[in-house]
Structures are given as structure tokens and as C-alpha cells.
Amino acid sequence: MPTRPSVLNVLFDYIEENKNKFINKLKIAVSIPSVSCDQAHRKDVIKMMTWMMDQLTALNVTAELHDIGLQEFSNGTTLKLPPVILGSLGNDHEKPTVCVYGHLDVQPAALSDGWNTDPFELVIKDGKMYGRGSTDDKGPAISWLHVVEAFKNTNSELPVNLKFCFEGMEESGSEGLDKLLISRKDTFFKDVDYVCISDNYWLGTSKPCITYGLRGLCYFFVEVTCASKDLHSGIYGGTINEAMSDLIALLNTLLDKDGEILIPGIMEDVEIISPEEQKMYSNIDFDIDAYKNELGSPQLLHDKKEDLLMARWRYPSLSIHGIEGGFSEPGSKTVIPRKVIGKFSIRLVPYQKPDKVENIVRDHLIKQWKLRGSSNSLKITMNGSSPAWKSNPLHPHYTAAAKAIKYVYKTDPDLTREGGSIPVAITFQDIIEKNVLLLPMGSCDDGAHSQNEKLNINNYIEGTKMMTAYLYEVGLLGKNNH
Amino acid sequence: MPTRPSVLNVLFDYIEENKNKFINKLKIAVSIPSVSCDQAHRKDVIKMMTWMMDQLTALNVTAELHDIGLQEFSNGTTLKLPPVILGSLGNDHEKPTVCVYGHLDVQPAALSDGWNTDPFELVIKDGKMYGRGSTDDKGPAISWLHVVEAFKNTNSELPVNLKFCFEGMEESGSEGLDKLLISRKDTFFKDVDYVCISDNYWLGTSKPCITYGLRGLCYFFVEVTCASKDLHSGIYGGTINEAMSDLIALLNTLLDKDGEILIPGIMEDVEIISPEEQKMYSNIDFDIDAYKNELGSPQLLHDKKEDLLMARWRYPSLSIHGIEGGFSEPGSKTVIPRKVIGKFSIRLVPYQKPDKVENIVRDHLIKQWKLRGSSNSLKITMNGSSPAWKSNPLHPHYTAAAKAIKYVYKTDPDLTREGGSIPVAITFQDIIEKNVLLLPMGSCDDGAHSQNEKLNINNYIEGTKMMTAYLYEVGLLGKNNH
Numbered sequence: 012m013p014t015r016p017s018v019l020n021v022l023f024d025y026i027e028e029n030k031n032k033f034i035n036k037l038k039i040a041v042s043i044p045s046v047s048c049d050q051a052h053r054k055d056v057i058k059m060m061t062w063m064m065d066q067l068t069a070l071n072v073t074a075e076l077h078d079i080g081l082q083e084f085s086n087g088t089t090l091k092l093p094p095v096i097l098g099s100l101g102n103d104h105e106k107p108t109v110c111v112y113g114h115l116d117v118q119p120a121a122l123s124d125g126w127n128t129d130p131f132e133l134v135i136k137d138g139k140m141y142g143r144g145s146t147d148d149k150g151p152a153i154s155w156l157h158v159v160e161a162f163k164n165t166n167s168e169l170p171v172n173l174k175f176c177f178e179g180m181e182e183s184g185s186e187g188l189d190k191l192l193i194s195r196k197d198t199f200f201k202d203v204d205y206v207c208i209s210d211n212y213w214l215g216t217s218k219p220c221i222t223y224g225l226r227g228l229c230y231f232f233v234e235v236t237c238a239s240k241d242l243h244s245g246i247y248g249g250t251i252n253e254a255m256s257d258l259i260a261l262l263n264t265l266l267d268k269d270g271e272i273l274i275p276g277i278m279e280d281v282e283i284i285s286p287e288e289q290k291m292y293s294n295i296d297f298d299i300d301a302y303k304n305e306l307g308s309p310q311l312l313h314d315k316k317e318d319l320l321m322a323r324w325r326y327p328s329l330s331i332h333g334i335e336g337g338f339s340e341p342g343s344k345t346v347i348p349r350k351v352i353g354k355f356s357i358r359l360v361p362y363q364k365p366d367k368v369e370n371i372v373r374d375h376l377i378k379q380w381k382l383r384g385s386s387n388s389l390k391i392t393m394n395g396s397s398p399a400w401k402s403n404p405l406h407p408h409y410t411a412a413a414k415a416i417k418y419v420y421k422t423d424p425d426l427t428r429e430g431g432s433i434p435v436a437i438t439f440q441d442i443i444e445k446n447v448l449l450l451p452m453g454s455c456d457d458g459a460h461s462q463n464e465k466l467n468i469n470n471y472i473e474g475t476k477m478m479t480a481y482l483y484e485v486g487l488l489g490k491n492n493h
Numbered sequence: 494m495p496t497r498p499s500v501l502n503v504l505f506d507y508i509e510e511n512k513n514k515f516i517n518k519l520k521i522a523v524s525i526p527s528v529s530c531d532q533a534h535r536k537d538v539i540k541m542m543t544w545m546m547d548q549l550t551a552l553n554v555t556a557e558l559h560d561i562g563l564q565e566f567s568n569g570t571t572l573k574l575p576p577v578i579l580g581s582l583g584n585d586h587e588k589p590t591v592c593v594y595g596h597l598d599v600q601p602a603a604l605s606d607g608w609n610t611d612p613f614e615l616v617i618k619d620g621k622m623y624g625r626g627s628t629d630d631k632g633p634a635i636s637w638l639h640v641v642e643a644f645k646n647t648n649s650e651l652p653v654n655l656k657f658c659f660e661g662m663e664e665s666g667s668e669g670l671d672k673l674l675i676s677r678k679d680t681f682f683k684d685v686d687y688v689c690i691s692d693n694y695w696l697g698t699s700k701p702c703i704t705y706g707l708r709g710l711c712y713f714f715v716e717v718t719c720a721s722k723d724l725h726s727g728i729y730g731g732t733i734n735e736a737m738s739d740l741i742a743l744l745n746t747l748l749d750k751d752g753e754i755l756i757p758g759i760m761e762d763v764e765i766i767s768p769e770e771q772k773m774y775s776n777i778d779f780d781i782d783a784y785k786n787e788l789g790s791p792q793l794l795h796d797k798k799e800d801l802l803m804a805r806w807r808y809p810s811l812s813i814h815g816i817e818g819g820f821s822e823p824g825s826k827t828v829i830p831r832k833v834i835g836k837f838s839i840r841l842v843p844y845q846k847p848d849k850v851e852n853i854v855r856d857h858l859i860k861q862w863k864l865r866g867s868s869n870s871l872k873i874t875m876n877g878s879s880p881a882w883k884s885n886p887l888h889p890h891y892t893a894a895a896k897a898i899k900y901v902y903k904t905d906p907d908l909t910r911e912g913g914s915i916p917v918a919i920t921f922q923d924i925i926e927k928n929v930l931l932l933p934m935g936s937c938d939d940g941a942h943s944q945n946e947k948l949n950i951n952n953y954i955e956g957t958k959m960m961t962a963y964l965y966e967v968g969l970l971g972k973n974n975h
Contacts, residue, residue, distance in 0.1 A: 048824040118826065124723070183825070212728070226727060230825045239789020241606070243942040245708060245913025246694070248840050249752060249810030250801050251790050256748045256813055263745040266738045268865050270731060307721020307831075308733050310868035319732050328731030330829050331738055333819025338836060340817065342530040342665070343712045343876050344600065345838055346942055347812050349789075354820060356827055358730050383750050386792035394825055431727025460725040460828055 015418050018167055019483060023476045025161045030472050033157050034140065037471070038133040040115070040149040041142035047093070047116035047183040056093040056179040059115045063177055067098050070159045072175060074098030079187035092187045093179030097199050100159065101172035107204040107490045109482060110174035110445065112435055113152025114181030114210065117144035118460045125462040139465040146466040147459035151209035151452040152177060154475045161479055170486025174203055184395035185434050189442070196443050204491035205408050206439040206447040207481065211429045212455050218296050219420045219477070221412050222449035224324060224428030225436055227359030227399040229368045233261055233376060234352045234390040242347040251347065255337055257385045258351045262331055264379045265355060270312045272329045272357070276371045280362040281326060292317040295425050305456045324428035327363060331355040358430060365396035397434035408446050411488045415480035419473050446491055450481060497900050500649055501965060505958045507643045512954050515639050516622065519953070520615040522631040523624035529575070529598035529665040538575040538661040541597045545659055549580050552641045554657060556580030561669035574669045575661030579681050582641065583654035589686040589972045591964060592656035592927065594917055595634025596663030596692065599626035600942045607944040621947040628948040629941035633691035633934040634659060636957045643961055652968020656685055666877035667916050671924070678925050686973035687890050688921040688929040689963065693911045694937050700778050701902045701959070703894050704931035706806060706910030707918055709841035709881040711850045715743055715858060716834045716872040724829040733829065737819055739867045740833045744813055746861045747837060752794045754811045754839070758853040762844040763808060774799040777907050787938045806910035809845065813837040840912060847878035879916035882929070890928050893970045897962035901955050928973055932963060
């Protein structure tokens with residue numbers, strides 16, 4: 012167990028003493044309903060970005076709101092994308108430069124979805140802070156503010172130069188971000204040595220981890236149209252081949268009852284597992300029963316820890332999210348929907364290329380459609396995609412982060428991968444060519460994208476200390492020559 | 494061609510002269526969003542019923558708003574049902590008594606569903622009055638007011654005693670109505686000779702009809718639950734047997750690609766067609782191409798007029814309406830829904846019993862569920878049902894109506910059946926034991942339950958004349974001894 016340097020003690024004390032202030036700041040952030048997928052909430056996303064700008068400026072960060080253009084919709088309309096914040100603090104050529112990324116937009120949420128409290132009001136109960144965005148990703152994102160504040164207000168020297176990158180479209184495919192990052196590759200991002208993203212979760216509820224891999228995503232819309240208007244099922248039922256039954260037949264060709272993807276070729280590029288990788292899964296601290304309980308699922312698709320982790324991290328999965336255009340409200344309505352859009356997505360793993368996946372999905376659906384011989388019209392769209400991301404967990408950047416974690420949590424972190432997608436990780440690694448590390452703050456049971464999303468106060472405060480120690484250790488590491 | 498009696502000329506002139514007044518009255522009725530399936534609109538349904546009460550009272554009808562109790566919801570909450578109006582005008586023992594039924598509630602509607610104009614504002618364009626409820630059923634229902642007004646204001650003697658029955662829950666299974674009607678069987682309804690319901694449509698757009706049959710309905714909810722909360726598909730995808738794919742597999746066992754119902758036993762009680770019935774379909778005036786154009790469907794399930802009419806009238810059909818609980822909004826959301834509810838309904842034909850249909854549907858779904866062997870939980874609910882209804886089109890009541898139609902439209906009406914359900918028809922016929930006739934006002938292309946629902950001004954005004962002539966002819970017919 013390494014002795015904690017005294018500067019960290021001072022910083023940790025500051026964080027501890029300012030706990031309530033930091034909680035109140037999260038309260039403000041959560042109260043802004045910055046739902047990026049909802050056009051009606053675009054103004055709130057922009058408000059959120061402006062609020063963050065003010066916070067950064069107050070901490071002497073040189074920051075700017077970057078216009079990233081227009082979002083185009085399928086009906087031809089456009090809407091201004093929320094700006095991206097790029098900010099800098101420190102310019103010491105002796106110090107390494109760390110770029111931290113976070114997002115300030117959130118998934119939709121409503122009381123009627125089954126929340127116990129207003130999703131846009133941070134409600135504290137039993138050490139947990141409930142609210143949309145508390146853990147994904149407002150809590151972690153604004154913690155970087157607290158880290159900077161701690162250094163500033165304790166007159167401790169910042170051990171690194173900091174670059175900030177905060178966006179407002181992550182939950183909607185980070186639209187417009189890549190283009191901005193690429194255009195700033197040789198300017199704003201030129202001197203960046205390390206990228207740190209805190210936008211994922213621990214594997215369990217008690218042990219911290221560092222994450223070196225993420226799955227990618229291809230999101231599909233399958234649209235079937237049978238008529239020029241919605242029809243009354245009494246008057247027309249029995250005379251028309253209904254779009255809904257066509258769509259259901261198509262969606263039913265995607266998965267078998269064990270969750271296996273039935274699309275031919277989908278496993279082609281998936282990496283063969285090596286004995287070393289196999290062994291790694293056995294060493295991970297993971298409680299399969301706690302996981303099962305957390306989901307409230309009667310039975311998982313895999314009983315063994317290793318198989319379950321592999322299913323989450325290194326194999327693709329397919330989920331059918333819902334159908335747009337049908338009757339989806341409570342109660343009964345005897346409608347024959349004229350047009351229905353099935354929505355499903357595939358999580359990609361390393362070496363799977365989105366373009367190729369799009370092609371095999373399209374081929375499969377078209378083949379099934381022809382087999383069915385429907386007279387209705389079919390339209391297949393891939394609505395966003397990103398490849399998987401995998402880094403080298405033996406890189407010194409990872410070792411530095413592990414050491415930082417040990418100062419706070421007094422344990423070595425697990426090295427994990429994640430099933431979700433953070434497209435910007437691959438942009439930073441493959442396009443901006445910087446070493447990326449994911450430093451999760453929240454616990455596995457935080458319920459990101461779900462009802463009653465929360466962040467534990469403990470994870471928030473200790474996580475802020477962890478980020479502080481991370482900057483300290485990266486400072487010692489120096490510039491990235493690896 | 495019989496000569497039109499002079500009293501009808503006077504009445505028809507009055508109706509013609511008061512056209513704009515009647516249109517304005519419909520404008521008010523449409524502006525009240527009396528959506529019965531939406532709890533938030535219950536107050537509007539009640540407002541609508543109160544408005545109708547005031548109209549009746551102003552015409553000297555002795556009417557009362559009857560409390561029909563509470564609606565119970567699956568979550569245990571209750572809501573007051575909208576009252577039913579029962580009203581009487583005239584009490585002459587020499588005259589026959591006609592009971593007219595209508596409903597004042599409507600299906601949901603929103604601009605975002607694809608309406609060209611606000612659905613709750615009556616917009617007139619090219620002789621068509623667009624608005625939710627214009628044709629289903631506010632237009633026809635309030636036309637009875639105009640009929641009474643015409644007799645009153647022209648000092649013409651009403652040839653029948655009138656009973657009015659108006660409800661506000663038809664679009665939600667007429668909940669609570671049957672109980673009230675049964676309890677008034679030997680009092681309010683005791684002297685009723687004939688029941689006239691104007692809540693359906695012509696078979697085409699130019700020829701009037703009288704309808705002697707309706708299909709029934711069994712509406713099913715199939716609920717599959719896989720987890721205790723919605724899950725992020727990145728984090729959890731691949732580890733859980735998702736409710737959505739189970740539900741889709743189940744729904745896919747209901748129909749084949751030609752719209753044939755795959756539930757064993759569903760055709761068991763369907764009447765075998767006789768040569769007479771077969772012949773009848775050939776004589777009906779029906780334009781299959783116009784029907785196809787109206788739907789905007791590339792291909793119908795039947796190419797021959799006779800087959801198509803039989804599919805609508807005398808064979809059951811199954812429609813899948815939608816899925817509740819999944820992601821059904823525009824855009825993308827990477828959610829694994831914890832619970833999804835598939836909604837489908839079967840239109841019943843004469844001799845099919847809802848109880849039996851419920852059992853065979855349940856048996857089928859449970860058998861398919863066992864075959865799949867899912868670990869998730871399944872719940873099947875029949876959410877409302879009504880048997881089919883069929884009357885005798887040779888009854889003098891029908892002959893009188895046909896004569897009335899000829900005074901207005903100068904042609905013999907077609908005798909038709911309908912694919913939709915009006916549960917109250919069977920209550921009046923089988924339980925209250927009165928002869929029922931359906932006298933449609935609207936055209937087949939009115940788009941009930943659909944976007945841009947409309948009623949042609951012509952159908953509205955000529956239909957009001959038709960109702961007037963109908964009362965005249967029934968007056969001549971005398972009491973119902975048949």
C-alpha cells in the first residue's frame with residue numbers, strides 16, 4: 012500500500028468539506044432537462060452547455076462554445092445542434108496534457124415511465140442521488156469542475172495541463188462532434204497526451220475499475236407501409252395485408268429464443284478468444300447473483316460468470332427497442348397502423364465494421380422480406396453507428412490511474428470492458444491518435460437510461476478524489492512517449 | 494318512384510335553410526376533445542354530455558344524465574364514467590316509439606399523428622368537414638337534434654314517440670352502458686318498438702345503405718416482463734432474454750402472410766355460406782378499385798368483390814395494433830424495455846362466442862409460450878369483448894327505412910353488413926329485445942378512427958333529411974308487432 016502524498020490529503024480534505032456544495036451543483040445540472048433526442052428540449056441542452064461554460068470560466072478555464080452546425084431530420088427539417096465546449100487550463104510545456112471528456116445531455120425520462128420522483132429534480136434518499144443524468148453523465152462531467160476547484164482553492168499546483176471537451180449530443184450519437192474534433196486535431200488537441208473519459212460504470216457496486224474496451228453500435232429502423240392512412244380495424248380488417256404483421260415477422264427473424272443473433276455472417280469478424288483472455292475473465296471480481304438481482308430477471312442467458320462477462324464485452328448482441336407508429340399508449344385502440352417502424356440495434360465488438368454489419372443486416376432483411384412475399388413497402392435505414400473500441404490495459408496511463416484509485420479505494424481496480432458504446436473513445440484513439448482511458452465513477456446499479464437513475468453520494472465524492480489523484484499520478488508520469 | 498309527401502317537403506326545406514346553423518352546431522361539438530380512452534380528457538367527455546343535455550332540453554326533450562359508476566384501471570385506480578343521457582319526447586299511445594342511439598366520445602387524435610389541421614377544430618374544405626368525431630359519431634348523433642328541431646319549428650307533428658340514448662364511452666367498449674340499459678329494460682325502454690343507430694358508413698361514397706349486421710370484437714393484451722426496470726442495451730444486451738423478442742415471437746404466431754388467423758379452432762363456429770348469401774354479395778354495388786385507392790394499399794388480400802365483402806362482413810379478422818412499453822417515439826433509444834404489452838384484436842362474426850374465443854386465444858398463446866420455453870413472465874388479458882350482431886333485413890322496419898331513403902336519395906339502398914362493432918346493437922336486440930336497424934349517414938371514405946376524419950356536408954344535410962323521412966315512415970308503420 013503506497014503512502015498517500017500530502018498534497019492529495021489536502022485536496023481530499025477540501026473535497027470532503029465541500030461535499031454539500033458539489034451536491035447542490037449537481038442539483039442544478041439535473042434540473043435542466045437536456046434531452047438531446049427530443050427537439051422540444053434542444054433549448055434545454057443549449058442552456059445546459061451555457062451553464063457549463065459559466066462554471067468553467069469562473070475557474071479561469073479559457074473555454075469556447077463551438078457551433079457544430081445543423082441536425083437534419085428525415086422529414087427534411089433541420090435544427091441547430093447544441094454547441095460543443097472546448098476549454099484549456101494551463102500551458103506548461105514541462106507538464107503532460109490531459110483531455111477530459113464528458114457529456115451534458117441525457118436520455119428522455121418522465122414520471123409516467125415509472126420513476127418514483129420527478130426525474131429532473133435531484134432527490135436524495137439513503138445516500139443515493141436520484142435524477143436523470145445524475146450518473147450519465149452530469150455527475151462525472153461536473154466533477155472535473157470540483158477537481159479544478161480543489162486545486163485552485165487549496166493553492167495546489169495543477170500537475171497537468173487540462174483540456175476540456177464537453178458535448179450535448181452523446182445520447183443521440185454524438186452528432187457533429189467527430190467533425191469538430193478532427194478539424195482541431197492539429198490545433199486544440201495537438202499537445203494532448205492522455206484522454207480520460209468518465210462516462211461508464213463499475214462492474215459491481217463496491218470495487219472500482221478502469222475500462223479499456225467498449226462495444227460499438229449499429230442502430231436500425233425497419234419501416235413497413237401498408238396504406239396511405241391509419242385504418243379502422245373493424246371496417247378494413249381482413250382485407251389488407253397489415254404492415255404490423257409484416258414488421259413483426261421480419262423482427263422475428265433477428266434473434267432466437269436464447270438471444271443468439273440469426274443474421275448470417277454476424278459472427279464472422281468477432282475475435283477468437285485466446286487462453287490468456289479466457290483466464291482474465293476468471294480473475295474479475297463479479298457477483299452474478301447481484302447482477303441478476305439488480306436486473307430483476309428470473310433467468311439470465313448465461314449462468315457462468317465468464318460467459319456472462321464475455322456476452323457483455325466481447326460478443327455482439329441485438330436488442331429490439333420498440334415499434335413506432337403503432338398504438339403504444341395504455342388502453343385499447345382498434346387501429347390498423349398505416350406505417351410502422353421497428354427499431355433494433357446491434358452492439359459491435361472489436362474488428363466488426365459498421366459498414367459491413369449494415370450490409371449483412373440489410374441483406375438478411377431483404378432476403379426475409381422476399382421470402383415473405385409481401386405487397387407492402389419496406390425501407391431499411393441505419394440510423395447511426397460506431398465501431399467498438401479497445402485499448403491496451405498495460406499502458407503506463409492505465410498503471411497511473413490504477414495507482415490513483417488505490418489512494419482512494421485502497422484496492423487495485425479491475426480492468427474491465429463495457430457493453431455500451433462511447434463513440435468518442437474511438438475518435439480520440441484512432442483519429443485524434445491519443446491514448447484513451449475510461450475512469451468510471453458510478454456503480455453498476457445506477458440505472459443509466461432507466462427509471463430512477465441515481466448516483467451514490469459516496470461514488471460522487473470519492474470519485475472526485477479519484478479524478479484528483481488521477482491528475483496527480485499522470486503529472487508524475489509525464490508526457491506520453493509510449 | 495313514390496311521390497314525396499308534402500310534410501316531408503316542408504321539413505326538408507327547413508333542413509336545407511338551416512344548413513349553416515347545423516354545421517356551426519357540429520363545429521361546437523367537434524371542438525370538445527371528448528376522447529374517452531384518455532383519462533386526462535374525461536372532463537371533456539363529461540362536458541360533451543352536458544352540452545348535449547342542454548341541446549335536448551332546449552327542444553323540450555325530458556332528459557336526464559345517468560351516473561353509471563366508476564371505471565376501474567389495472568393499477569387499481571378508478572375514475573368516474575361519463576354519464577349516459579336518456580331522454581323522451583312524446584308519449585302518444587297510438588304512435589310507435591323509436592329509440593335513437595348515438596355516442597359523443599371520440600378516438601384520440603393529434604396533429605402529430607398526421608392530421609392536416611387541428612383535429613378538434615372543424616375545418617371545411619371542398620364540401621368536407623374535417624375534425625375528430627365529425628362522422629364518428631358527433632355528426633350523426635346531433636343530427637337527431639336537427640330532426641326534432643325541424644318538426645318543432647315547422648309545426649309538424651312528430652309521427653313517433655322518441656327515446657334518446659347517448660353515451661360517452663363507445664370508443665372504450667361502452668363501459669357501464671349495458672348495465673344501465675338492462676336496468677331500464679322494463680321502464681324507460683318498455684314501449685320502444687324500434688331502435689335506430691346511426692354510427693356506421695356507406696359501403697361506398699355515393700349509394701346509401703341500411704346495415705343489418707356487425708362484427709363483434711375480442712381485444713387482447715399480451716404482456717411479457719423480463720426485468721424489474723428498463724435496461725441499457727449496451728450494458729445488459731446479450732445477458733438477458735429480452736421481453737420484446739419473446740413478445741414478437743408470440744405475436745408472429747397469430748397470422749400468416751395472407752392475413753389468415755393461425756389460432757386453431759378460430760373458424761369453428763363461423764356460419765357456412767349458403768347459395769342465397771353468396772348471391773347477395775354479387776348484387777351489392779361496390780367498387781373494389783375505389784376501395785383500394787381509398788386505403789392507398791398496393792394490394793388487397795382479395796381481388797374479387799364478393800370475397801372482399803365477405804372478408805369484411807362474415808369472416809373474423811385479426812389486427813395487431815401496437816406494442817406498449819417499448820420505445821415508440823421518433824428517433825433512437827437504446828433501451829431494453831422491462832415490460833412490453835402487445836395489443837391485438839379479433840373481429841367476431843355471428844355465432845362466435847367471445848368466451849370461447851378468449852379460451853382458444855389463451856390456449857394458443859400459452860401453447861406457443863411453452864414451445865418457446867421462455868423464462869420471462871407472460872400475462873394474457875382480454876380487455877373487452879362483444880359478440881357480432883345480425884338482424885333480419887326483410888323486417889318491415891327495414892322496408893320503412895328503405896322507403897325513407899328513396900325519398901331523399903332517389904334510389905334503393907343496399908342492404909349491407911359492417912366489419913366494425915357497435916356492442917350496443919346486440920344489447921338492444923338480444924337483451925332489451927327490440928328490433929335494431931343501422932342507418933348510416935357518412936361515406937366509406939370518412940376516415941373514422943383515422944387521420945383527417947371528415948363528414949361531407951352533403952351526407953350531413955341529406956342524412957338529416959333521411960332521418961326525418963325515416964321517422965315519418967316508421968310513424969306510418971305503426972307499432973312493432975313483428
